[in-house]
Amino acid sequence: MSGSRGVDEVVFSRPYRAPGELANLEAVLRSDHSHGDGDFTRSATERLRALSGAPHALLTTSCTHALEMAGLLLGLGPGDEVVLPSFTFPSAATAVVARGAVPVFVDIDPLTGNIDPNQVAEALTPRTRAVTVMHYGGVPVDLDAVLAVTEPAGIALVEDNAHGLGGAYGERMLGSAGVMATQSFHDTKNVHCGEGGALLVNDAVLFRRAEILREKGTDRARFLRGEVDKYTWQDQGSSYLPSELNAAVLDAQLAEFETIQAARHRVWNAYAAALGEWADAQGVRLMSSDPGLQHTAHLFYLVMPGHEGQQALIAHLRTHGVRATFHYVPLDTSPAGEHFGRRLTRLGRTAEFSRRLVRLPLWAGLDDAQVERVIEGVLSYRP
Numbered sequence: 001m002s003g004s005r006g007v008d009e010v011v012f013s014r015p016y017r018a019p020g021e022l023a024n025l026e027a028v029l030r031s032d033h034s035h036g037d038g039d040f041t042r043s044a045t046e047r048l049r050a051l052s053g054a055p056h057a058l059l060t061t062s063c064t065h066a067l068e069m070a071g072l073l074l075g076l077g078p079g080d081e082v083v084l085p086s087f088t089f090p091s092a093a094t095a096v097v098a099r100g101a102v103p104v105f106v107d108i109d110p111l112t113g114n115i116d117p118n119q120v121a122e123a124l125t126p127r128t129r130a131v132t133v134m135h136y137g138g139v140p141v142d143l144d145a146v147l148a149v150t151e152p153a154g155i156a157l158v159e160d161n162a163h164g165l166g167g168a169y170g171e172r173m174l175g176s177a178g179v180m181a182t183q184s185f186h187d188t189k190n191v192h193c194g195e196g197g198a199l200l201v202n203d204a205v206l207f208r209r210a211e212i213l214r215e216k217g218t219d220r221a222r223f224l225r226g227e228v229d230k231y232t233w234q235d236q237g238s239s240y241l242p243s244e245l246n247a248a249v250l251d252a253q254l255a256e257f258e259t260i261q262a263a264r265h266r267v268w269n270a271y272a273a274a275l276g277e278w279a280d281a282q283g284v285r286l287m288s289s290d291p292g293l294q295h296t297a298h299l300f301y302l303v304m305p306g307h308e309g310q311q312a313l314i315a316h317l318r319t320h321g322v323r324a325t326f327h328y329v330p331l332d333t334s335p336a337g338e339h340f341g342r343r344l345t346r347l348g349r350t351a352e353f354s355r356r357l358v359r360l361p362l363w364a365g366l367d368d369a370q371v372e373r374v375i376e377g378v379l380s381y382r383p
């Protein structure tokens with residue numbers, strides 16, 4: 001698509017193309033094994049375990065399905081509550097509602113967009129079964145503060161790690177802190193296979209059950225390993241495993257993980273270096289991450305002084321041939337959130353963050369001229 005300056009628009013996101021993915025796809029198509037759990041699934045799963053530090057991992061058809069599996073594994077049911085930030089993707093809430101349980105929305109830390117641990121403490125009731133956190137843009141949640149609330153209360157922590165693969169909170173890799181974590185490999189993510197996901201499981205007993213839930217409630221995984229002589233219906237479940245075609249693309253992408261991340265960090269660092277002075281002068285706050293923590297360069301965003309500034313900067317960048325966006329719309333005030341959920345208090349920081357946020361294009365293939373065009377676009381904006 002052409003921008004107003006007659007050059008190609010700098011799109012917000014473009015999926016990475018890994019050199020090996022076409023050869024991997026051809027290998028699957030020429031084989032007799034394109035259903036799930038073949039060699040590419042095994043290889044991608046091993047890569048994922050290494051990147052996340054999680055002892056067990058299962059590829060799934062999406063992050064949404066991995067969140068649904070987490071709800072099943074936690075045994076959520078009617079009357080149970082799960083605490084989660086209002087500022088997150090709807091799937092964290094739909095997975096709770098699918099079990100008849102209630103999502104309880106809390107506010108964010110406005111510096112990161114991540115769940116506010118103080119609000120988690122306030123939201124706990126005798127019905128709370130789990131807390132789901134999400135590392136917004138790949139900036140780690142304050143995990144020590146959240147675990148200080150959940151562990152003494154015996155409440156499960158689930159990390160929606162859709163943005164956080166490869167990030168770290170101190171020594172802890174994102175995805176390894178809670179009892180389970182979920183990944184997304186949707187094509188807007190740092191690593192993708194079109195549509196896909198994973199469930200990371202940090203508990204051996206839960207993992208055995210997770211294998212069954214993922215395979216239509218059967219012990220087929222044990223059968224394939226030769227541990228039983230036939231497989232039968234054992235438990236609840238659905239079909240959550242991706243085909244080898246998806247795993248083939250994912251494996252090629254994960255093989256390039258370091259390259260992808262280096263390219264994304266280069267863009268992130270260029271924005272941070274070029275926009276600081278302008279931001280200070282305009283009363284804008286740039287996305288930041290504690291230097292002691294490892295973020296994943298999933299997003300780069302600006303927090304404008306107000307809602308008008310958000311709309312005006314997005315429109316200004318559009319005339320400059322740059323596509324910027326905002327997201328998320330808070331869940332607690334969404335139609336389904338009001339119907340199915342409950343909120344701790346009025347979540348003012350979430351509402352403000354959502355109304356002021358502008359996300360700039362960030363993907364591994366952005367070239368220097370495109371990065372420069374984005375920077376020029378922002379610097380030429382005047383309220």
Ligand SMILES: Cc1ncc(COP(=O)(O)O)c(C=O)c1O
Nearest residue numbers: 062063064089091162184185186
């Ligand atoms: C934080 C977060 N969780 C979950 C999802 C859902 O992922 P999927 O499309 O793989 O189901 C997304 C998608 O953008 C997301 O950003």
